[in-house]
Amino acid sequence: MVLAVEEEARYLPPELPVLLTGMGKVNAATALAAVLAAGPRPALVLNLGTAGALRPGWTGIHEVATVLQHDLDTALLRTLTGQTYGAPLPLAAQGAVLATGDTFVADDAARDRLAQRADLVDMEGYAIAWAASQAGVPCRLVKQVSDEAGEGAARTWRESVDACARDLAEWAGRHLG
Numbered sequence: 711m712v713l714a715v716e717e718e719a720r721y722l723p724p725e726l727p728v729l730l731t732g733m734g735k736v737n738a739a740t741a742l743a744a745v746l747a748a749g750p751r752p753a754l755v756l757n758l759g760t761a762g763a764l765r766p767g768w769t770g771i772h773e774v775a776t777v778l779q780h781d782l783d784t785a786l787l788r789t790l791t792g793q794t795y796g797a798p799l800p801l802a803a804q805g806a807v808l809a810t811g812d813t814f815v816a817d818d819a820a821r822d823r824l825a826q827r828a829d830l831v832d833m834e835g836y837a838i839a840w841a842a843s844q845a846g847v848p849c850r851l852v853k854q855v856s857d858e859a860g861e862g863a864a865r866t867w868r869e870s871v872d873a874c875a876r877d878l879a880e881w882a883g884r885h886l887g
Contacts, residue, residue, distance in 0.1 A: 711757075714730070718760055723882070736812075738841070746842070754847065758882065770855060779811060779836045799839045801850065810833060857870055
């Protein structure tokens with residue numbers, strides 16, 4: 711099980727193997743890649759974590775069907791090189807679209823632009839899914855909405871992370887136990 715920070719993993723059962731990567735794409739990709747390279751490879755990489763809602767009314771826990779990078783200019787890179795870098799990764803038949811980037815989405819204009827392509831936003835999902843795919847290991851991303859991305863959010867990540875950690879631990883108990 712892969713999570714970014716201790717605050718998100720606080721209530722998980724101690725017998726579950728947990729990798730804390732740190733925040734951001736580089737931390738997530740390198741931490742997971744190092745574990746996968748050291749072996750033995752797991753049958754599945756499961757990323758639990760928090761995400762900001764890009765659409766009004768999105769709450770609760772969502773499995774991610776597709777993850778994309780929102781801070782990599784894929785179209786420009788394709789024009790310059792003729793190759794596709796950072797293409798969206800399909801993960802499940804149904805579920806949310808998650809946009810991953812190292813930029814914390816805290817303004818309404820950025821949220822509205824992202825909401826045209828995605829439902830949720832985080833800082834590690836794409837990197838975890840990419841590292842798992844490069845190692846040939848299936849991956850699931852399960853995200854608990856922590857806040858509404860943007861300026862007028864009713865609650866912040868810091869204010870909601872404890873409740874999110876409880877919900878994620880409950881989900882893990884139901885689905886992994």
